[in-house]
Amino acid sequence: MPRRKEVFRSLSAAEFFYRNREIAGFSNPSRALYQTVRELVENALDACDSHEILPSIYIRIKEEDPEKSHYRVTVSDNGIGIPPQYVPYAFGRVLFGSKYRLRQTRGMFGLGAKMAILYGQLTTGKPVEIETSPLGSRYKYYFKILVDIKKNEPIIVDQRIRRLKRKSHGTTVSVVIEGDWARAKNKVFEYIKRTAIAAPYANITFVPPEGDRVITYTRTITKMPIPPKEVKPHPHGVDMEMLKMLIASIEANTLKEFLVEAFQGVGEISAEKFLREAGFNPNMSPKLLTNEGIKTLMIKLKNYKGFKPPRADALSPLGEEIIEAGLRSVLEPEFVTAVTRKPSAYSGHPFIVEVGIAYGGKIKPKDEPQLYRFANKIPLLYDEKADVSWKIVSSEIDWKSYNVDFPAPLVVLVHICSTKVPYKGVGKESIADVPEIEREIKNAIREAARKLRLYLSRKKREEEAKRKVLTFLKYIPEVAESLALLSKPPVSIANGDGNYLSTDDIKKMLLNLVIAKLERADIKLDFNLEDFDIRIE
Amino acid sequence: MTEAQFYSVDYKQRLMAAEKIHEIFSKLIEQIKEGKNPTLVFPKRTLSNTIYDAKRKLLLLGSELQRRRFLDVNEAKKFMQTLLMAKIIYESLINNEYPTIRDLYYRGKHSIIYRDLSGRRREENTWDEQKESDAVIRDIEVLTGLLREDMLILSKEKGKLVGKIRLRSGGDIIDASKMGHGAYALEPTPDLIEILDVDADFVLVVEKDAVFQQLHRYRFWEKYRALLITSAGQPDRATRRFVRRLNEEFRLPVYILTDADPYGWYIYSVFKIGSITLSYESEKLATPKARFLGVSMSDIFGEYDDSGKLVRPPYLGVKERKNYIIKATPQDIKRAKELLNYKWFQTKKWKKEILTFLHKKVKLEIEALASKSIRFLADKYIVEKIQSGWID
Numbered sequence: 001m002p003r004r005k006e007v008f009r010s011l012s013a014a015e016f017f018y019r020n021r022e023i024a025g026f027s028n029p030s031r032a033l034y035q036t037v038r039e040l041v042e043n044a045l046d047a048c049d050s051h052e053i054l055p056s057i058y059i060r061i062k063e064e065d066p067e068k069s070h071y072r073v074t075v076s077d078n079g080i081g082i083p084p085q086y087v088p089y090a091f092g093r094v095l096f097g098s099k100y101r102l103r104q105t106r107g108m109f110g111l112g113a114k115m116a117i118l119y120g121q122l123t124t125g126k127p128v129e130i131e132t133s134p135l136g137s138r139y140k141y142y143f144k145i146l147v148d149i150k151k152n153e154p155i156i157v158d159q160r161i162r163r164l165k166r167k168s169h170g171t172t173v174s175v176v177i178e179g180d181w182a183r184a185k186n187k188v189f190e191y192i193k194r195t196a197i198a199a200p201y202a203n204i205t206f207v208p209p210e211g212d213r214v215i216t217y218t219r220t221i222t223k224m225p226i227p228p229k230e231v232k233p234h235p236h237g238v239d240m241e242m243l244k245m246l247i248a249s250i251e252a253n254t255l256k257e258f259l260v261e262a263f264q265g266v267g268e269i270s271a272e273k274f275l276r277e278a279g280f281n282p283n284m285s286p287k288l289l290t291n292e293g294i295k296t297l298m299i300k301l302k303n304y305k306g307f308k309p310p311r312a313d314a315l316s317p318l319g320e321e322i323i324e325a326g327l328r329s330v331l332e333p334e335f336v337t338a339v340t341r342k343p344s345a346y347s348g349h350p351f352i353v354e355v356g357i358a359y360g361g362k363i364k365p366k367d368e369p370q371l372y373r374f375a376n377k378i379p380l381l382y383d384e385k386a387d388v389s390w391k392i393v394s395s396e397i398d399w400k401s402y403n404v405d406f407p408a409p410l411v412v413l414v415h416i417c418s419t420k421v422p423y424k425g426v427g428k429e430s431i432a433d434v435p436e437i438e439r440e441i442k443n444a445i446r447e448a449a450r451k452l453r454l455y456l457s458r459k460k461r462e463e464e465a466k467r468k469v470l471t472f473l474k475y476i477p478e479v480a481e482s483l484a485l486l487s488k489p490p491v492s493i494a495n496g497d498g499n500y501l502s503t504d505d506i507k508k509m510l511l512n513l514v515i516a517k518l519e520r521a522d523i524k525l526d527f528n529l530e531d532f533d534i535r536i537e
Numbered sequence: 538m539t540e541a542q543f544y545s546v547d548y549k550q551r552l553m554a555a556e557k558i559h560e561i562f563s564k565l566i567e568q569i570k571e572g573k574n575p576t577l578v579f580p581k582r583t584l585s586n587t588i589y590d591a592k593r594k595l596l597l598l599g600s601e602l603q604r605r606r607f608l609d610v611n612e613a614k615k616f617m618q619t620l621l622m623a624k625i626i627y628e629s630l631i632n633n634e635y636p637t638i639r640d641l642y643y644r645g646k647h648s649i650i651y652r653d654l655s656g657r658r659r660e661e662n663t664w665d666e667q668k669e670s671d672a673v674i675r676d677i678e679v680l681t682g683l684l685r686e687d688m689l690i691l692s693k694e695k696g697k698l699v700g701k702i703r704l705r706s707g708g709d710i711i712d713a714s715k716m717g718h719g720a721y722a723l724e725p726t727p728d729l730i731e732i733l734d735v736d737a738d739f740v741l742v743v744e745k746d747a748v749f750q751q752l753h754r755y756r757f758w759e760k761y762r763a764l765l766i767t768s769a770g771q772p773d774r775a776t777r778r779f780v781r782r783l784n785e786e787f788r789l790p791v792y793i794l795t796d797a798d799p800y801g802w803y804i805y806s807v808f809k810i811g812s813i814t815l816s817y818e819s820e821k822l823a824t825p826k827a828r829f830l831g832v833s834m835s836d837i838f839g840e841y842d843d844s845g846k847l848v849r850p851p852y853l854g855v856k857e858r859k860n861y862i863i864k865a866t867p868q869d870i871k872r873a874k875e876l877l878n879y880k881w882f883q884t885k886k887w888k889k890e891i892l893t894f895l896h897k898k899v900k901l902e903i904e905a906l907a908s909k910s911i912r913f914l915a916d917k918y919i920v921e922k923i924q925s926g927w928i929d
Contacts, residue, residue, distance in 0.1 A: 466654050468610050474651045475617035478663060479607065482617075482624035483569075486562035490555035493631050501566065509569050510607070516572060517608050534651040 047079025092154020236348020
């Protein structure tokens with residue numbers, strides 16, 4: 001397995017995030033508890049997914065101090081681990097990861113996890129505890145870290161190293177935060193359940209504070225999504241700040257060189273062509289661009305039609321097989337299907353829409369479709385009614401035409417993966433009505449729903465056939481008994497002689513007729529007349 | 538008479554009927570053995586398949602056939618009911634029983650208890666109402682060509698007979714002229730009656746029991762050498778069959794006397810050509826030569842020819858008419874309009890009768906003529922009408 005180093009860059013933002021904790025989902029103890037679980041679990045899964053390690057995730061919430069509502073949230077993974085020299089900065093300072101190479105990940109390189117650490121420190125004063133063994137290492141590193149909020153520097157409270165008997169890898173992060181389990185409970189359970197749906201290739205264990213109700217989701221598939229590749233940004237997807245950053249960081253003597261180096265799908269010829277049409281000198285140094293010039297360049301880049309569409313290599317869809325396995329193992333439906341659409345793009349950002357449909361079985365019938373939304377493999381639990389998927393599922397798909405009559409046991413999963421998911425608002429819990437995405441979702445749902453319709457109509461046919469069969473079966477005893485008597489000549493009945501068919505003989509013959517009729521209709525049913533327990537009183 | 542002799546007529550009939558039933562239903566076993574869907578084929582008993590044979594003057598079943606298959610969701614239950622009924626009838630024949638149709642209904646009423654597809658316990662009766670079991674009896678009659686009487690099934694009979702006729706029934710000899718003020722009640726199996734001798738010139742069938750009794754006490758049958766019969770309303774099968782036998786075996790003319798209203802006229806047509814619901818029995822039960830004696834509209838209002846000239850005066854004066862006639866009900870009017878559509882009522886005379894009724898919108902009961910005086914009814918009205926004035 002290739003070892004890939006993550007490149008970290010620092011950014012003084014600890015205070016900024018502290019002041020904006022509402023945006024990051026730490027507005028109250030209940031939401032914060034949910035958000036903490038979420039951030040740690042997502043990091044844990046990313047640590048495995050990106051290196052194609054089948055994840056085993058352990059989550060525990062423990063009541064640390066009942067009087068103060070302090071909870072310890074611990075999440076362990078068997079991922080790649082973190083090199084010890086990076087640990088203090090990875091957890092004790094608000095950082096940005098290797099930016100400006102794009103690829104789809106769940107979280108933004110631990111930014112959310114750092115919010116959880118900060119939140120915990122601010123509400124309980126307790127340091128974050130980290131235990132990690134990097135891939136290939138024989139050591140386990142243990143840290144206790146506090147964040148110096150003003151300086152945005154880690155304070156190492158404790159640090160230990162332990163030699164392992166056997167090579168192992170993975171990370172355990174444990175934070176103590178102020179939480180409200182009673183309120184967060186439902187969302188946390190739901191979040192873990194949905195996470196398990198999107199990751200049937202993972203073993204997930206959850207020990208809630210009650211302790212007696214351990215939830216486990218066992219791996220049902222060993223196939224994993226193909227990890228995303230890093231790609232350069234597409235010129236259509238660029239913004240001002242990003243462009244400035246690129247100009248500052250890329251060594252290029254000319255604008256032409258800069259474009260080829262900075263963006264995907266831009267060669268020397270297309271760069272030259274674009275710059276001439278946009279009115280720039282291809283040979284000028286990018287560092288000489290004024291603010292005004294950068295702005296013009298950005299607008300021209302965004303609107304130029306000559307670039308190739310963005311590449312989808314940066315995306316990592318779950319794939320139909322995984323979606324089906326996830327829905328099947330967690331929901332235990334009678335029918336499941338999934339559709340992964342071809343990559344598409346909006347405003348220079350590639351995206352892929354995936355849809356899964358699960359029907360019947362252990363799914364409880366509801367008056368509306370039950371929507372499970374995911375963005376970059378993360379379940380979205382809040383603001384459902386504001387989401388573009390809800391609009392489509394609830395009012396734009398005519399479920400009746402797919403043989404679904406509500407109340408129905410119907411679950412629709414919609415997964416959107418993109419290097420830039422167009423969230424509505426800062427909460428990042430619902431997706432905006434981007435026409436390109438909306439169209440893809442609709443097509444994907446229709447495609448999946450057609451398969452459902454096929455299944456339902458076949459099921460209906462079979463049920464009708466069964467009902468028919470029952471009509472015949474229930475009359476067989478009465479018919480057989482009548483025929484047994486009617487087929488004996490009057491004289492032989494009077495004398496009680498002769499060798500004629502018994503009621504049971506005729507029953508069997510009639511049953512065979514029914515079976516033969518079914519076979520002609522290409523329907524196979526295993527049944528015994530006894531199963532139907534037909535009695536006559 | 539010994540017991541053996543008492544049953545001997547019945548016994549032959551029983552065996553014949555049982556053999557027939559056995560023969561018909563054994564075919565199903567053959568079909569099943571060949572892997573075919575067991576199917577009963579018989580003429581459809583529907584209004585659309587009821588045909589008026591103008592030549593023979595009979596209501597008959599048409600040629601449309603019905604196929605009742607077991608492996609047909611819509612027919613399976615009926616198929617089961619038909620076999621169940623056939624079995625019960627077959628058993629009764631063999632066990633020397635005389636069930637009524639009500640008995641058959643109760644005997645075959647079972648609950649079928651089963652589990653449905655979701656495993657729930659369900660209950661279904663072989664039949665719920667007697668209507669259902671009666672319908673399959675009719676199907677079996679059509680299927681086997683045996684009438685219920687032939688299968689020794691009894692029904693409640695209300696027909697009565699007086700007159701100079703001697704019969705053997707159930708081993709006893711009956712003289713219908715020696716019944717006192719009572720009368721001989723026609724039995725449900727008229728074909729098992731042996732008619733020993735008849736001393737009469739015609740048969741008079743009276744719809745109303747009360748009028749029958751008045752004529753009987755007046756000894757009308759003795760005075761005019763008649764066999765007097767009442768159907769006491771809508772005629773049952775035994776009465777119709779017995780009238781038919783008198784007409785067929787002894788060539789006695791048959792006259793029908795009913796109320797002057799569409800219901801009375803339909804009673805006449807049932808005697809004469811058969812009923813719509815039991816058209817398959819017409820061959821045996823109808824008396825195509827029966828004549829309608831009255832009461833007709835022209836008896837009340839007089840008969841006029843096409844030019845409007847009075848040809849036959851009415852039997853009732855203007856004042857009597859006022860006292861006796863009754864206003865027709867909406868149902869009477871509706872029924873009269875239905876009669877107009879029946880092919881067998883589409884003769885000139887009958888059309889005139891029905892149209893007069895629809896025009897005058899009044900009806901008259903036979904009792905009215907009797908209350909005028911029994912002598913008027915017996916010695917004048919009936920006698921005159923037999924001589925001339927009956928309608929075919």
